[in-house]
Amino acid sequence: LRHQASGAIGGYLEKRDLYRSSPHFRTSGADRCIHLGIDIWLPAGSPLFVPLDARVHSFAYNDRPLDYGATILLEHRFGKTHFFTLYGHLGLASLQKLREGQALQAGQPLATIGNRDENGGWVPHLHLQLITDLQGWKGDFPGVCSEAELDLFRQICPEPTILVVQPEP
Structure with a gap:
């Protein structure tokens, strides 16, 4: 994700009223x-x-x-550390050459940012999420939660900014 790109970043655990406009973002009322x-x-x-x-x-x-459009979930293992990263709102062509279980190396091309016609209808952007427990999900995972679900999701979806922002030496 680094590769000398520039863009605006934000939104972890941010409360967003815009989701209230769609039934897609309601769970049990x-x-x-x-x-x-x-x-x-x-x-x-x-x-x-x-x-x-x-x-x-x-x-x-x-x-x-207002869903993710094209979505990729990667699995990462480093010794006993095991976690997943989710990439949402991608270009549909990003899915064409993938296969489950395929090994990928750091730095290799993964995907492209999708346009509104293929990314769920959003302004072009990447939704990046870090997940420690997929709870059985495949190809999808909740990107937002309710206040009642926050304690659980805060534990299994840690803050992902470390994946895109390098610390100062």
């Missing part, structure tokens, strides 16, 4: 309005790169309005 990842606004077609060695866990085209 509760509004899911707390953002569990970060958004990186980049132009459609911008390339994305694998941040850490990984295997493709799953991928899908989540095509409902």
Whole structure:
């Protein structure tokens, strides 16, 4: 993700009222309005790169309005450390050459940012989420939660900015 790109970043655990406008973000009567990842606004077609060695866990085209559009979940293992990264709002062509279990190396091309017609209808951006427990999900995972679900999701979706922002030496 680094590769000398520039864009706006933000949104982890941010409460966003815009999600209240869609039934897609309601669960059992509760509004899911707390953002569990970060958004990186980049132009459609911008390339994305694998941040850490990984295997493709799953991928899908989540095509409902205001969903992720093209989505990739990568699995990362480093000794006893095991976690997943989710990339949402991608270009649909990003899914064409992937296969589950495929090994990917840090720095290799992964995907491109999708346009509104293929990314769920959003302004072009990447939704990046760090996940420690997929709870059985494949090709998708909640990107927002309700206040009642926040304690659980805060534990299994830690803050992902470290994947895109390098600490100062």
